Amino acid sequence: MRGLAKVxxxxxxxxxxxxxxxxxxxxxxVGIFSWWxxxxxxxxxxxxxxxxxTPQGELPHATLELGIYPSPSGKVAGPRTVSSLQSELLSAQxxxxxxxxxxxxxxxxxxxxxLQFGGPMGQIYNEYFAEVHGSLDGTMKWxxxxxxxxxxxxVTHTFTVYQYPESNQPxxxxxxxxxxxxxxxxxxKDGYAVEPQKVEVTFITGDPGSYVWNCQFPCGDMYxxxxxxxxxxxxxxxTLQVVA
Ligand SMILES: [Cu+2]
Numbered sequence: 001m002r003g004l005a006k007v008x009x010x011x012x013x014x015x016x017x018x019x020x021x022x023x024x025x026x027x028x029x030v031g032i033f034s035w036w037x038x039x040x041x042x043x044x045x046x047x048x049x050x051x052x053x054t055p056q057g058e059l060p061h062a063t064l065e066l067g068i069y070p071s072p073s074g075k076v077a078g079p080r081t082v083s084s085l086q087s088e089l090l091s092a093q094x095x096x097x098x099x100x101x102x103x104x105x106x107x108x109x110x111x112x113x114x115l116q117f118g119g120p121m122g123q124i125y126n127e128y129f130a131e132v133h134g135s136l137d138g139t140m141k142w143x144x145x146x147x148x149x150x151x152x153x154x155v156t157h158t159f160t161v162y163q164y165p166e167s168n169q170p171x172x173x174x175x176x177x178x179x180x181x182x183x184x185x186x187x188x189k190d191g192y193a194v195e196p197q198k199v200e201v202t203f204i205t206g207d208p209g210s211y212v213w214n215c216q217f218p219c220g221d222m223y224x225x226x227x228x229x230x231x232x233x234x235x236x237x238x239t240l241q242v243v244a
Pocket of ligand 1: 094156157158215216217218219220236
């Protein structure tokens with residue numbers, strides 16, 4: 001009898017242990033899968049191309065190019081999604097390309113060139129974001145012409161960089177309004193402007209820091225158009241690292 005009781009206890013222990021182990025394996029697998037599935041897009045680094053004379057003296061000059069597309073297509077796949085439901089929801093939503101995960105050199109002059117391929121989508125709610133803020137001389141080049149602001153009706157996205165408010169890294173604020181293509185602009189079969197709007201903006205980075213950027217134009221859907229692409233990392237928002 002005693003031997004039989006012992007065997008029963010050992011059996012129970014084994015069953016309990018196995019159950020716990022299976023649980024641990026399942027939870028870890030789910031964790032690893034979602035970590036991998038929700039990984040940030042590949043880093044897009046600004047390339048140093050020379051030096052630039054600035055009010056702060058001669059600085060290394062780095063450049064970066066970003067496209068803004070009105071929706072994914074066979075030509076431009078768009079950011080990866082975490083599920084087929086998300087792909088469905090974002091299938092007609094705009095995005096920055098080729099990455100929203102940006103890296104810039106510290107204490108440098110940086111020029112970002114934006115090519116905006118989308119058509120009209122309404123107008124910006126807050127005129128502040130139709131102005132250029134934080135660039136080298138308060139201007140940007142719009143199709144080669146120097147401007148300080150757009151009309152609210154001319155804006156279709158913005159590239160707006162913030163800092164995390166809780167951190168003690170250098171302050172960094174940049175707002176670049178991005179212009180629409182008119183309703184009569186020539187579009188290709190994917191709905192992309194044949195001659196996209198070109199914006200070039202130059203600014204100076206400080207010491208290293210981690211920042212986020214967002215579009216401030218209501219270009220998504222739901223929540224007054226601030227849902228969809230607007231709330232999805234990799235589409236209308238991302239990160240910006242300034243590195244030494
Ligand atoms: Cu946008």
